[in-house]
Amino acid sequence: MATPVMDKVEAESAASPYITVTFRVRRFNPEVSAEATWEDFQLEIDPKERVLDGLHKIKWDLDGTLTFRRSCAHGICGSDAMRINGRNRLACKTLIKDINPEKPITVEPIKGLTVLKDLVVDMEPFFQAYRDVMPFLVTTGNEPTRERLQSAEDRERFDDTTKCILCAACTSSCPVFWNDGQYFGPAAIVNAHRFIFDSRDEAGEQRLEILNDKDGVWRCRTTFNCTDACPRGIEVTKAIQEVKRALITRRF
Amino acid sequence: MSSDTTTATSGIGPVEGGAGTAYGVDNPAPVIEAPRKRTAKTPRSTRGNFEMAAWLFMRLSGIVLVVLVLGHLLIQLVLDGGVSKIGFAFVAGRWASPFWQIWDLLMLWLAMLHGGNGLRTVINDYAERDMTRFWLKMLLYTATVFTVLLGTLVIFTFDPNIR
Numbered sequence: 001m002a003t004p005v006m007d008k009v010e011a012e013s014a015a016s017p018y019i020t021v022t023f024r025v026r027r028f029n030p031e032v033s034a035e036a037t038w039e040d041f042q043l044e045i046d047p048k049e050r051v052l053d054g055l056h057k058i059k060w061d062l063d064g065t066l067t068f069r070r071s072c073a074h075g076i077c078g079s080d081a082m083r084i085n086g087r088n089r090l091a092c093k094t095l096i097k098d099i100n101p102e103k104p105i106t107v108e109p110i111k112g113l114t115v116l117k118d119l120v121v122d123m124e125p126f127f128q129a130y131r132d133v134m135p136f137l138v139t140t141g142n143e144p145t146r147e148r149l150q151s152a153e154d155r156e157r158f159d160d161t162t163k164c165i166l167c168a169a170c171t172s173s174c175p176v177f178w179n180d181g182q183y184f185g186p187a188a189i190v191n192a193h194r195f196i197f198d199s200r201d202e203a204g205e206q207r208l209e210i211l212n213d214k215d216g217v218w219r220c221r222t223t224f225n226c227t228d229a230c231p232r233g234i235e236v237t238k239a240i241q242e243v244k245r246a247l248i249t250r251r252f
Numbered sequence: 253m254s255s256d257t258t259t260a261t262s263g264i265g266p267v268e269g270g271a272g273t274a275y276g277v278d279n280p281a282p283v284i285e286a287p288r289k290r291t292a293k294t295p296r297s298t299r300g301n302f303e304m305a306a307w308l309f310m311r312l313s314g315i316v317l318v319v320l321v322l323g324h325l326l327i328q329l330v331l332d333g334g335v336s337k338i339g340f341a342f343v344a345g346r347w348a349s350p351f352w353q354i355w356d357l358l359m360l361w362l363a364m365l366h367g368g369n370g371l372r373t374v375i376n377d378y379a380e381r382d383m384t385r386f387w388l389k390m391l392l393y394t395a396t397v398f399t400v401l402l403g404t405l406v407i408f409t410f411d412p413n414i415r
């Protein structure tokens with residue numbers, strides 16, 4: 001009765017989910033060279049796994065010097081936005097099978113921010129723009145003794161922009177931001193939108209004034225790169241246009 | 253082995269030179285500054301309604317230009333024999349009427365300011381160095397002002413009897 005067992009083992013190995021994938025990673029180490037270079041890694045990986053799993057395999061089994069950010073690994077913390085096959089995505093939400101594993105998968109740091117090492121960029125200019133729009137509730141008068149109530153419709157008005165995880169996929173996909181990094185960028189505008197259209201907030205006018213800057217909403221060229229890049233499916237470009245409209249209609 | 257520990261010129265750090273030159277507390281790795289950080293010290297004087305006005309102007313002038321430019325192209329290139337009819341007499345005949353004078357004057361100003369502002373955005377979006385950006389804009393503004401003034405002068409001082 002050994003034969004059936006053999007058959008089963010053979011069938012199982014024939015149906016192995018593993019395939020060989022090439023990861024083409026943009027490497028940069030300022031302590032070694034001022035130039036960034038591409039490095040290829042061959043991996044045995046289940047195509048139902050994610051790009052982040054591939055990066056883990058590289059870091060844990062092949063080359064421990066590979067440097068990248070990740071924390072939650074489940075699309076919530078926004079640490080691992082990177083340019084995968086030329087598009088900004090979260091490595092932890094991108095399945096290998098969805099991005100054509102036949103060809104080498106390119107993995108680069110997001111554009112427009114200074115690369116510190118490999119896939120790690122300096123997020124400081126990005127967070128500076130975020131802080132500039134005052135991303136916190138501003139109210140006057142006495143604190144209520146209970147929750148600040150709001151109708152379901154009022155909550156719905158800014159629901160979309162509450163989903164932002166500050167991964168910088170949108171801002172670093174914006175060609176205007178790539179140029180000189182002075183543009184506030186989609187993410188900061190999205191987070192301003194979240195408070196400008198919140199009925200409980202009282203600093204909407206102030207935030208609109210901040211975004212009426214030379215490098216504010218008016219630099220948006222409506223390319224929709226940000227909407228395409230957002231891993232949370234936020235309608236980023238729409239939010240920016242709503243801020244533009246608010247600026248015009250509240251003034252005239 | 254060189255004892256030079258700066259990496260600014262070659263980009264090849266002393267790490268590659270082997271033991272003894274590795275980065276550490278006394279020999280820190282070079283700091284990479286982010287370009288043009290927006291910090292608390294950056295002046296806040298960049299706010300104002302100019303960019304909003306420019307944005308609105310692009311849309312409003314665009315709407316008017318649809319009528320002016322398409323009408324212009326139709327008259328000049330399609331109706332009444334097309335381009336072959338255009339000559340000094342044709343222009344003189346049209347500019348005899350204040351209606352066409354105003355039409356052309358409006359088209360000149362709107363198209364020049366619209367196109368000029370459009371190119372200003374293009375320069376802002378593409379020029380990488382401040383000096384390049386500054387001089388390209390100066391060239392643009394000079395050309396725009398010159399063309400608008402020259403065109404206006406011609407429309408107002410046009411003499412059909414000139415020889």
Ligand code: HEM
Pocket residue numbers: 220221222310311313314315317318321363364366367368369370371373374
């Ligand atoms: C025919 C009617 C026209 C309409 C409806 C129109 C509309 C527009 C609008 C809405 C924009 C702003 C785009 C943005 O902010 O992203 C724009 C940009 C621009 N327009 Fe026009 N326009 C017209 C005619 C013209 C003419 C005659 C010129 C040349 C003299 C011109 C040159 C430009 C340039 C250079 C830009 C900047 C391009 C950019 O920002 O990407 N347009 N136009």
Ligand code: FES
Pocket residue numbers: 069070071072073074075076077078079080081090091092093
């Ligand atoms: S690791 Fe947290 S968003 Fe991907």
